[in-house]
Amino acid sequence: MSRLAYLDxxxxxxxxxxxxxxxxxxxxxxxxxxxxxxxxGGVVQKKVDAAREKLAALLHADPSEIxxxxxxxxSDNTAIFGTANAMGPGSTIITTRVEHPAVLQPCRKLKxxxxxxxxxxxxxxxxxxxxEYKAALSAPGKKLVTMMWANNETGVIFPIKECAELAKAxxxxxxxxxxxxxxxxxxxxxxxxxxxxxxxxxHKLHAPKGIGALYxxxxxxxxxxxxxxHQENGRRAGxxxxxxxxxxxxxAELAKAxxxxxxxERIKRLRDKLQEELLKLPDAxxxxxxxxxxxxxxxxxxxxxxxxxxxxHLSDAGICASLGSACSSGSLEPSHVIRAMGxxxxxxxxxxxxxxxxxxxxxxxxxxxxxxxxxxDKLRKISPFVNA
Amino acid sequence: MWNYTDKVLDxxxxxxxxxxxxxxxxxxxxGALACGDALTLMFKLDENGKIADVKFxxxxxxxxIASSSALTEMIKGMTLEEAQKVTNQDxxxxxxxxxxxKMHCSVxxxxxxxxxxxxxxxxETTMRSVGDDPVICQCFDIHKSEIVKLATENHLTTVEQxxxxxxxxxxxxxxxxxxxxxxxxxxxxxxxxxxxxAKPRAMTQLQxxxxxxxxxxxxxxxxxxxxGGDIELIDIRGxxxxxxxxxxCAGCRSAHITKxxxxxxxxxxxxxxxxxxxxxxxx
Numbered sequence: 001m002s003r004l005a006y007l008d009x010x011x012x013x014x015x016x017x018x019x020x021x022x023x024x025x026x027x028x029x030x031x032x033x034x035x036x037x038x039x040x041g042g043v044v045q046k047k048v049d050a051a052r053e054k055l056a057a058l059l060h061a062d063p064s065e066i067x068x069x070x071x072x073x074x075s076d077n078t079a080i081f082g083t084a085n086a087m088g089p090g091s092t093i094i095t096t097r098v099e100h101p102a103v104l105q106p107c108r109k110l111k112x113x114x115x116x117x118x119x120x121x122x123x124x125x126x127x128x129x130x131x132e133y134k135a136a137l138s139a140p141g142k143k144l145v146t147m148m149w150a151n152n153e154t155g156v157i158f159p160i161k162e163c164a165e166l167a168k169a170x171x172x173x174x175x176x177x178x179x180x181x182x183x184x185x186x187x188x189x190x191x192x193x194x195x196x197x198x199x200x201x202x203h204k205l206h207a208p209k210g211i212g213a214l215y216x217x218x219x220x221x222x223x224x225x226x227x228x229x230h231q232e233n234g235r236r237a238g239x240x241x242x243x244x245x246x247x248x249x250x251x252a253e254l255a256k257a258x259x260x261x262x263x264x265e266r267i268k269r270l271r272d273k274l275q276e277e278l279l280k281l282p283d284a285x286x287x288x289x290x291x292x293x294x295x296x297x298x299x300x301x302x303x304x305x306x307x308x309x310x311x312x313h314l315s316d317a318g319i320c321a322s323l324g325s326a327c328s329s330g331s332l333e334p335s336h337v338i339r340a341m342g343x344x345x346x347x348x349x350x351x352x353x354x355x356x357x358x359x360x361x362x363x364x365x366x367x368x369x370x371x372x373x374x375x376x377d378k379l380r381k382i383s384p385f386v387n388a
Numbered sequence: 389m390w391n392y393t394d395k396v397l398d399x400x401x402x403x404x405x406x407x408x409x410x411x412x413x414x415x416x417x418x419g420a421l422a423c424g425d426a427l428t429l430m431f432k433l434d435e436n437g438k439i440a441d442v443k444f445x446x447x448x449x450x451x452x453i454a455s456s457s458a459l460t461e462m463i464k465g466m467t468l469e470e471a472q473k474v475t476n477q478d479x480x481x482x483x484x485x486x487x488x489x490k491m492h493c494s495v496x497x498x499x500x501x502x503x504x505x506x507x508x509x510x511x512e513t514t515m516r517s518v519g520d521d522p523v524i525c526q527c528f529d530i531h532k533s534e535i536v537k538l539a540t541e542n543h544l545t546t547v548e549q550x551x552x553x554x555x556x557x558x559x560x561x562x563x564x565x566x567x568x569x570x571x572x573x574x575x576x577x578x579x580x581x582x583x584x585x586a587k588p589r590a591m592t593q594l595q596x597x598x599x600x601x602x603x604x605x606x607x608x609x610x611x612x613x614x615x616g617g618d619i620e621l622i623d624i625r626g627x628x629x630x631x632x633x634x635x636x637c638a639g640c641r642s643a644h645i646t647k648x649x650x651x652x653x654x655x656x657x658x659x660x661x662x663x664x665x666x667x668x669x670x671x
Binding site: 309316349381 | 389400401403406417421424425426427428445446447448449450452453
């Protein structure tokens with residue numbers, strides 16, 4: 001097998017070595033319970049507090065506004081069900097058609113339970129239909145908006161500041177799933193964006209899988225999801241996952257440092273190079289806005305050839321990429337995001353996602369550029385839809 | 389990643405018989421770009437009526453390409469009579485097995501072969517007379533006859549299996565209830581076939597009556613109520629169960645089908661195969 005080029009960072013990321021190192025003592029000598037009334041537990045409590053401060057600093061939040069959870073999905077579920085509970089049945093939930101299933105499915109569940117649910121559409125380039133959004137905000141009664149900051153499949157960014165301001169003006173709660181945007185966009189900043197709640201996930205940020213967080217602005221009406229303990233100020237029961245919380249704190253610190261340098265610009269340059277070269281291939285098309293997009297994500301379709309076959313050939317060449325979305329691979333339905341964008345049926349089945357991180361180099365990109373023409377050519381030769 | 393056999397991966401990486409044939413004797417085209425896979429198969433016969441050459445072109449996943457390639461190897465040298473007997477199971481077995489979710493790839497191979505032979509015999513490029521064979525799955529354009537055939541040949545009993553074998557129900561899912569109804573009728577016919585005579589369970593008439601009541605309550609009524617209908621148990625005379633449809637079911641033109649495919653099938657399954665169901669009034 002050739003060298004590994006891991007370009008699937010929107011699915012999950014490598015744990016940063018600095019993060020792992022920070023975590024290890026909490027599996028070994030510092031195993032105390034932060035809630036305990038002895039100094040041995042107190043030391044651990046201090047480390048949990050420090051991690052909370054680091055994460056708050058990345059978001060420009062107050063540490064008391066951070067609740068640690070087990071993953072991004074838990075954060076989304078907590079925000080949506082917790083707020084829906086507080087509002088009561090019959091109130092309105094506004095979301096979009098391209099959300100992650102961790103948002104879409106809770107919303108659809110609430111619809112069954114008697115809530116009015118609006119799913120806002122997107123334009124062909126994946127950007128939000130603002131007219132539809134504004135119309136939905138005019139619904140009477142209590143409202144919650146839940147909207148992703150950036151899309152996991154296409155990287156398309158929604159104008160969260162504008163949307164949150166509109167929601168505030170309409171008296172609606174506003175939650176955003178910032179799992180993909182966190183650490184990649186400096187504008188993910190709750191001091192400047194009036195969101196009430198924000199979800200994030202550790203393993204998209206070079207922390208391990210199994211840790212997430214929910215930001216809840218002070219004064220937001222919030223019902224806890226997990227009951228049975230005083231942890232997280234009574235907002236999320238369960239003994240703190242100390243090593244992972246410490247890891248997420250370190251990962252947030254590293255992400256903040258990256259945002260202060262030109263690291264994001266470096267990643268964008270690599271992505272743009274990959275994009276430019278792959279778009280030269282026959283019947284290739286870019287999915288998603290060229291400008292309003294995460295710097296690390298490239299979603300590209302090759303018409304008349306199928307995505308899984310492409311991925312298998314790429315995998316043989318040591319390259320990890322992904323179909324439209326990791327969550328829907330295995331399902332026969334083309335990605336709901338790609339379909340919501342109205343991408344022609346000739347292209348939906350051949351959509352690939354490349355997503356970069358700080359650990360990618362020019363060599364990774366060159367590896368793809370080198371093998372891709374041969375793979376596309378091979379599959380086009382087999383395809384009944386391409387005339388030789 | 390899928391757990392593909394080495395043979396699947398071999399045929400994916402080195403597909404045999406890719407391409408087209410000049411002036412083929414038969415051409416079969418199945419699938420479409422929108423469905424995510426499609427296959428064009430063409431063959432030429434020799435003077436003895438055997439398949440002398442066969443070529444394919446496939447748009448699809450690794451196992452779709454491997455299934456197509458495998459099929460061409462299998463049928464080369466066969467007469468059309470022999471080729472006609474190749475089933476999707478044969479293709480899957482040739483490859484050392486396919487993941488359950490990918491069985492539809494082997495089905496696509498068999499369908500293309502059928503279409504190509506049909507094209508050779510009749511000159512027609514399409515096989516179906518759509519009028520008496522309704523489309524069940526709109527998303528993947530799957531007709532009733534295909535579902536019946538797959539269920540019978542592969543002994544499929546659940547909607548999920550049908551989805552794995554031909555993708556029907558795999559996208560919007562609206563047709564899942566229709567697929568279940570077809571499966572009920574297929575199992576019903578299979579159960580009625582004399583090959584394995586189920587022994588009537590020994591139970592008292594009282595036990596039987598209770599079981600009938602319970603089966604209607606838990607297996608039948610919820611399904612009818614979902615569509616705004618209802619059912620009333622009027623009488624039980626030996627193995628004859630008298631019922632009446634209520635709500636939306638009363639006066640519904642399909643009620644006699646519901647009676648047979650749902651009520652009778654469930655009672656035969658859960659109580660005893662000797663049950664017959666009649667509607668109040670026809671008793």
